[in-house]
Amino acid sequence: MKKLLVIAALAFAGLGVVNAQEGSFNGGVNVGFPTGDTSDVSSFAMSVEANYLFDVSETFKVGPSISYLHYFGKDIEINGFGTIEVKDSGFLPVAAAARFVASEKFSVGADLGYGIGISPSGQEGAFYYRPMIGYSVSENVMLQATYTGMSKNSNTVSNFGVGAMFAL
Numbered sequence: 001m002k003k004l005l006v007i008a009a010l011a012f013a014g015l016g017v018v019n020a021q022e023g024s025f026n027g028g029v030n031v032g033f034p035t036g037d038t039s040d041v042s043s044f045a046m047s048v049e050a051n052y053l054f055d056v057s058e059t060f061k062v063g064p065s066i067s068y069l070h071y072f073g074k075d076i077e078i079n080g081f082g083t084i085e086v087k088d089s090g091f092l093p094v095a096a097a098a099r100f101v102a103s104e105k106f107s108v109g110a111d112l113g114y115g116i117g118i119s120p121s122g123q124e125g126a127f128y129y130r131p132m133i134g135y136s137v138s139e140n141v142m143l144q145a146t147y148t149g150m151s152k153n154s155n156t157v158s159n160f161g162v163g164a165m166f167a168l
Contacts, residue, residue, distance in 0.1 A: 022054055022055060023054040023063060024167055025051075025052050025168045026049075026050070026051050026166065026167055026168060027048070027049065027050045027165070027166055027168050028048070028050075028144070028163055028164055028165035029047070029048050029049075029164060030047045030049070030144070030148075030162065031045070031046055031162060031163060032045030032047065032069075032161035033160050033161070035147075035158045035159055035160060036158055037156070038156075038157050038159065040076070041086040042072060042074060042086070042089075043072050045069060045071045045072070045161065046069075046070050046072075047067050047068060047148070047161070047163075048067060048068050049066070049067035050065070051063055051064065051066070051097045051111075052064055059100060059101045059102075060098070060099070060100055061097075061098070061101075062096065064096065064097070065093075065094075065111050065113070066093070067092070067095075068090065068091070068092055069090065069091045069092075069093060069115065070088060070091075071089045071090075071157065071159075073085065073086035073087050073088045073089070088119065089119060089123055090118040090119040090123070091123070091125070091150065091157075092115070092116040093111070093113055093130070093150075094113050094116065094128075095112055095113025095114070096111070096112055096113060097109065097110075098111075099134075105135055106133070107133075107134040107142070108131075108132070108133055109131070110129065110131045110132065111128070111129070111130040111132075112129050112130075115127075115128035124152065125150075126155075127151050128150050129149050129150075129151075131146065131147055133145050140167040141164060141165075142166075143163075144163055145160075145161070145162055146160070146163070147159075148161060
């Protein structure tokens with residue numbers, strides 16, 4: 001299943017190279033603050049992202065997105081038993097991205113796909129979703145606020161994040 005998803009993502013990303021004149025390539029970084037049960041075992045999250053968005057209209061863009069999301073584990077004190085060190089975890093979300101330009105400065109959007117578990121070894125993947133709100137600081141820089149979640153079998157790994165995207 002994972003191999004099929006990776007092959008599909010690479011094929012989808014290849015479409016961006018063929019039609020490069022019809023869209024824009026973007027890269028970004030985010031810092032996240034874990035929420036829910038994730039905050040019990042993780043101190044913070046960081047991610048890097050790349051997407052290629054095709055112009056469907058003047059106000060709507062879609063395209064493939066790939067990122068690396070890293071949750072930093074924390075030490076948990078258990079009364080009477082000592083401290084347990086929770087390992088970091090990493091995911092490779094492969095998704096379809098959509099953005100709606102609401103005004104000259106604001107946009108909203110979402111990424112939907114699958115977060116492939118990278119580390120620790122044997123980490124399972126999950127359904128990936130990431131709604132976002134963006135504010136354009138300039139033609140090439142957008143500040144964004146996001147919620148990132150990955151859900152499987154009633155378990156969710158999530159964070160609220162802030163970051164920046166750069167038109168490349």
